[in-house]
Amino acid sequence: LADVPLRRAVSKLDRSHGIPQELKDYADGVRAMMERPLPDPLGWVYQARIHGFRQHVDPAHPDWDKCQHQQWFFLPWHRMYVRQLEKIIGHLIGKPDWRIPYWDYTSPDEADWALPPEFADPPDPDTNPLFVPGRSPDPLQESDRDPAAALAARFFTTHDNLADDFGSGVIHHPAQFGHRETGQLEYKPHNQVHNAVGGLMENPLTAAADPIFWLHHASIDRLWEVWRADGHTNETDSGWLGTTFDFPDPDVGRKTYKVSDVLSTEALGYAYDDLTPPPVAAPEPLQTAFLAAEALEEAAVDERREPELIGATAEAVPLEPDSTHTIELAKSTTLRLSEEPVVQDAAGPEAFAQAITELALGRKVFLQLENVTGRNVAVGIYGIYLDVPEGERPADHPELKAGEFPTFGLEAATADGGGITQAIDITDVARRLYNEGRWNPDRLQVSFDAERLTSNKNVAGQAVHADGIRVYVV
Amino acid sequence: MTATAPAATRRAPRSVSLWGHPETWVYALAAVAWIDLAGLHLDAAGPPHAHHATAAVSHHHSTATWLLMVAAMMLPIAAPGARYLARAGFWRRRHVTTVLYVTGFSATWAAFALALRLAQATLGVPGRGPAWMAALAVAAAAWQSSRVRRRLLTRCSVAPALPQRGWRATSRTIQAGARSGGFSIATCGAAMSVMVASDRLALMAVLFAVQTYERRRGPNPFAERRWQAPAAVYALLAAGAAAVAVI
Numbered sequence: 001l002a003d004v005p006l007r008r009a010v011s012k013l014d015r016s017h018g019i020p021q022e023l024k025d026y027a028d029g030v031r032a033m034m035e036r037p038l039p040d041p042l043g044w045v046y047q048a049r050i051h052g053f054r055q056h057v058d059p060a061h062p063d064w065d066k067c068q069h070q071q072w073f074f075l076p077w078h079r080m081y082v083r084q085l086e087k088i089i090g091h092l093i094g095k096p097d098w099r100i101p102y103w104d105y106t107s108p109d110e111a112d113w114a115l116p117p118e119f120a121d122p123p124d125p126d127t128n129p130l131f132v133p134g135r136s137p138d139p140l141q142e143s144d145r146d147p148a149a150a151l152a153a154r155f156f157t158t159h160d161n162l163a164d165d166f167g168s169g170v171i172h173h174p175a176q177f178g179h180r181e182t183g184q185l186e187y188k189p190h191n192q193v194h195n196a197v198g199g200l201m202e203n204p205l206t207a208a209a210d211p212i213f214w215l216h217h218a219s220i221d222r223l224w225e226v227w228r229a230d231g232h233t234n235e236t237d238s239g240w241l242g243t244t245f246d247f248p249d250p251d252v253g254r255k256t257y258k259v260s261d262v263l264s265t266e267a268l269g270y271a272y273d274d275l276t277p278p279p280v281a282a283p284e285p286l287q288t289a290f291l292a293a294e295a296l297e298e299a300a301v302d303e304r305r306e307p308e309l310i311g312a313t314a315e316a317v318p319l320e321p322d323s324t325h326t327i328e329l330a331k332s333t334t335l336r337l338s339e340e341p342v343v344q345d346a347a348g349p350e351a352f353a354q355a356i357t358e359l360a361l362g363r364k365v366f367l368q369l370e371n372v373t374g375r376n377v378a379v380g381i382y383g384i385y386l387d388v389p390e391g392e393r394p395a396d397h398p399e400l401k402a403g404e405f406p407t408f409g410l411e412a413a414t415a416d417g418g419g420i421t422q423a424i425d426i427t428d429v430a431r432r433l434y435n436e437g438r439w440n441p442d443r444l445q446v447s448f449d450a451e452r453l454t455s456n457k458n459v460a461g462q463a464v465h466a467d468g469i470r471v472y473v474v
Numbered sequence: 475m476t477a478t479a480p481a482a483t484r485r486a487p488r489s490v491s492l493w494g495h496p497e498t499w500v501y502a503l504a505a506v507a508w509i510d511l512a513g514l515h516l517d518a519a520g521p522p523h524a525h526h527a528t529a530a531v532s533h534h535h536s537t538a539t540w541l542l543m544v545a546a547m548m549l550p551i552a553a554p555g556a557r558y559l560a561r562a563g564f565w566r567r568r569h570v571t572t573v574l575y576v577t578g579f580s581a582t583w584a585a586f587a588l589a590l591r592l593a594q595a596t597l598g599v600p601g602r603g604p605a606w607m608a609a610l611a612v613a614a615a616a617w618q619s620s621r622v623r624r625r626l627l628t629r630c631s632v633a634p635a636l637p638q639r640g641w642r643a644t645s646r647t648i649q650a651g652a653r654s655g656g657f658s659i660a661t662c663g664a665a666m667s668v669m670v671a672s673d674r675l676a677l678m679a680v681l682f683a684v685q686t687y688e689r690r691r692g693p694n695p696f697a698e699r700r701w702q703a704p705a706a707v708y709a710l711l712a713a714g715a716a717a718v719a720v721i
Contacts, residue, residue, distance in 0.1 A: 172691050173628045180631075242693035306494075309564055312638045328639060336565040370635030418632040468635030470562075 004266050005097045007218055008273045009104035011112045023118045023130070025098050029089030030129040030211050041248035042088050044209070050081065050247070051208035055176065055412055063248060067204060069409050070420060071171040071180040072157050072235065075224050076259045077245055082217050083268050084247045084255065091250035099270050102218035105145040105189065106278040114139035115197070119212050130211045134199030134455065143188075143404060144196040144381075148280035149425045150185035151227055152364075156235040157183070164307065164366060164423065164474045166227055172239060177204070177409055178418030181368075185227070187406070187422055190220050194408040195380040195452065202380060202454050204409050222272045225265060229275040234263055284428040286362050287435045290355040295342040296362040308336050310360055311444055311471040319372065319382060319405070319464040321450035322393065326443050327471055332356040337473070357434065357441055360473045365430045366423040367402060367446065371467035373419040374410045378462040381406045383449035386429050387438060394449040400433075402426040404451065410464070419467070426471075444471060496568040497557035500549050500576055507546035514539065515675045537591050543669055544583045547682045548658060551689065552579045555633065555654050559647065564638045571636070571647050578651025579658075586659050590670060604719035607671035610664075611712035617664040618705040627688075627701075630657045665708065671715075680707065 013020030019027075036043030041063065049064040058064060068077035082100065090096040105113050119130045153166035169180025182191070193216055194201045200210040207213050228234065235241070241260040249255035265271055288296060311329040332338060332353040337360055346352040367384065382405040385394035394400070403424035413420045433439045446469055450459060492498055556575045560568040594601045617623055634650050637643045659666075665681055684704040 171631065172689075173631065175628050175631075178632075179628070237691075239691050239693050244693070306561070309562065309638070312563075312635070314637045314639065314642055330564050330638070334564065334566045371632065417629040466635075468637070470635060 004269055004271050005099045006273045007099045007222070007270055008101050009107070009112075010101040010116045010215060011104055011107065011109070012273070013101060019118055020101075022098070022101050023116070025093055025095060026089065026100065026211070027118075027129050029093050029098070032092040033088065034129060042092070042250055046248075047085060047088070048206070048209040051213075052203075052205035052412070055205060055415055065176060066245070067176060067208075068245075069176065069186070069204060070168060070178050070182045070413055070418075071175060072168050072183075072240055073171075073243065073245075073259070074183070074186050075167050075221075076257075076262050078217050079221050079224070079262045079265075079268075080245055080247060080257045082214055082221060083262075083270070084249065085214055086270070088248075088250050100214055100218050102222050102272070103212065103215040104219065105140050105193065106147050106219070106223065108279055110139070110142075113142075113145055115212060116215070132200055132210045135201065135210070135212075136196060136198040136452075138196075140193060140196050144192045145189045146280070147185070147189055147223055147226075147278060149188060150183075150223065151230065151277055151280065152425075153184045153227070154232070156233070158307070164364060164425075166232065167224075167235065169421075170237070170240075175416060175418070176412070177416040178413035178420060179416070180418075181421040181423060184423070184425075185220065185223055187424075188404070189223075190216075191406040191408040192381060192404060195406040195454070198380065198455065202408060204412050221265075222275075225272055226275050226277050230277050284431040284435075286358065286431045288358045288362070290346060290351055291342060291358045291362070296359070298342065305474060307366070307472040307474045309470055309472055310335060310337075313469045315468075317466045317469055319369075319374075319379070319448055319466060321379065321382075321448060321459060324388065324445050324447040325469060326445055327469055328443055329441060329471070332441065335360075353441060357439065361427070361431050361434050361439075363427075363473045364425060365427045366472045366474065367426045368421065368423045368470045368472060369405060369466045370421050370470060371419040372405070372410060372422065372464065373414040373467075374407060374462065374464035375414060376456060376458065376462045377407050377410050377464060378453055378456040378459045379407060379450045379464065380454040381452040383451040384424060384426075385447040385449065386426060387433055387440070387445050388447045394447040395451075400429060402429040405448075407454070407464070423472070493565070493568060495557070496560040496572045497553040500553040500556055500572065503576075504546055504549035504553075507542050507549070511539075511542055511546055511678070512675060537587060539673065540587050540591070540669070541584055543673060543678060544587060544666065545580070547666070547678065547685065548579075548583055548662070549576070550682075551658055551662070551685060552576060552651070552654060555579075556651075558633050559636060559650060562633070563636060567638060567643070574644060574647035575651035575654070578648035578653075579655040580651075581648075582652045582655030582659065586663060590667065594670065601670045603671060604715040607668060608712045608715035608719060610668045610671055611708045611715060614664040614668055615705045615708035615712060618701055618708060623661055624701055626657060626660050630654070630661065665704070668708075668711070677711075680711070684708075 008022065013022050030044060033042065033044035033047065038045055040046060051067040053064045055065055068074050086100050090098045103116065115135065122128050123131055125131050150166060153164055155165055156167040157170055158165040159170055165183045166185055168183035168186050171180050194207060197212060200206040201213060242258060244256050244258045246254055246256040262268055311327040313325055313327055317325045335356060337356050340359060343352060343355040343359055346355040383394060384402050384405060385397060385400045386402050388394045388397050388400055403426065405422060410420055453459065556572045559575055560571040563571050636646050636650060662685055665685065668681065669678065684707050688701065688704055
């Protein structure tokens, strides 16, 4: 590592003398910022409103409502934003080398999944500037903080608005929310942790006013570095690299960053204490009867392959808890997969169809919720289940749970016109169904469960719809 | 039973063919429209041989010619949307989706063109000449600068999730094309209306270049300039036409 100050895991800070110095400094900085009322650009409220406030550009406050979500500026914009807060706090407390700790919830140690204790205790905002009321008292669940799908994403963006990308989809016109697919890192842990923490964090228009927001985003920023250090490359599109954003700056008044300026954390003046990828569960193996393992491996060469749609709902889908929807799967012979050399010599139509199914499930399978829009959103995190037996509750079948849909930013994306498009890696559950002889080649049933609620809680009063649900293989 | 993969069964991947780029023929249609229009203009500007020239000029001013101009200038704008929806659907439906989408898009523009012509005829305004061009270009510049238009332009990029089977797939794809056509009329219709005043090929080329410039890929902050530059072009056009009208 270059000789730059480190951002360290909050759980590993020295607590032998009580509250770690880094968090004391953070609390002092937050307090100093809170003492700077509007319109001071270094104040806490002003900084929080840079992320979100009313979700429309107010000519009187051109800095506000600038956060970037559900598109490929999500990661670089938040990197700039967190770095600027770090500089403001370093400036206000007279410690320019202070670096924000990150909330290391991707650690396998369950103790790290709870809010750092200094943020919850004492529960009094007058004496503890790191505390805000309204957060969930529960620690994160294993699924909330699981970065497996994100770290397995092969490309920063796929350029086609379809599944399997790390850093969300391409836009070429300014848009704060929506319009392109949410990348795997933004989906989880990012969105899901926002919903799981709750309170101010569950809404992008208030989230940055919670001091844990900044440690959460330092964690997301670190995972970007973990992914990159694991052999992946950032986007190289000149439109992305050349886009600029500017922020208030404690030293020079205004700071303008180009995306290409922030691809090296060392150049920005910080590094992380540890870039070791967190342990992730091994994928479910596919038990093949019609394709040889070598043939599958040959077909699964890691290349930038076009995703192929294999199923879609016939209608728009209301995302009501305990509702079930049918995805009609394509006839195997009409798929492009049927042209792959490895299935050509299957003996007979039945074996041919089975070989194509095995080829599809041998790849990565994504369930994509398209253009989800919602108002009065009461469900914070939906559980998504596949092929739950008729008449039974999805939550009673954890083995059929394919993933979640966190609703962070849903109302904002709805107001901006596009809604949220979210791909969920369902490979493991799909393979499990196939291995157990329960895979139906004609259709896939998708069920939703209200796993956690927002502070609204009025599930009957919400209106959440998806334009459709689709299944892709990549 | 295990399928094997002898080399003899390997096929050339379709991605290098039209299946990989189903939007290709949309661009091809636009190119044909440009060639046809260029031919008409050459005929009109060529040596006088009465019958041919009269026919060309008559055709030149027809609604059909106006639609040809729309095809030349607007189909390239429809092509990326067609490409996205075709590639996001079932493999076998790629060309069907493209046809249906472009049909919906073109039908909406045809309705707009007919409405313009009808309004022109009903109100009894000629709509042609430099004074009209100046007025229409001023309107285009004003609309170009409006916040409503910029918001519409951003929303243009939202693509629907289309059903893939049966009549729903057909009707929803046509609707998606019509919706996209509606957005493009809302964002480009004012500029295209300038062509009512004059259908010179050079003017078409300028307007086409402006529309393409605004939709090009590039850094996001330049998007702010994307609407400013076209507005400046329309204003210049208005000033030039006004000067000609006065002289």
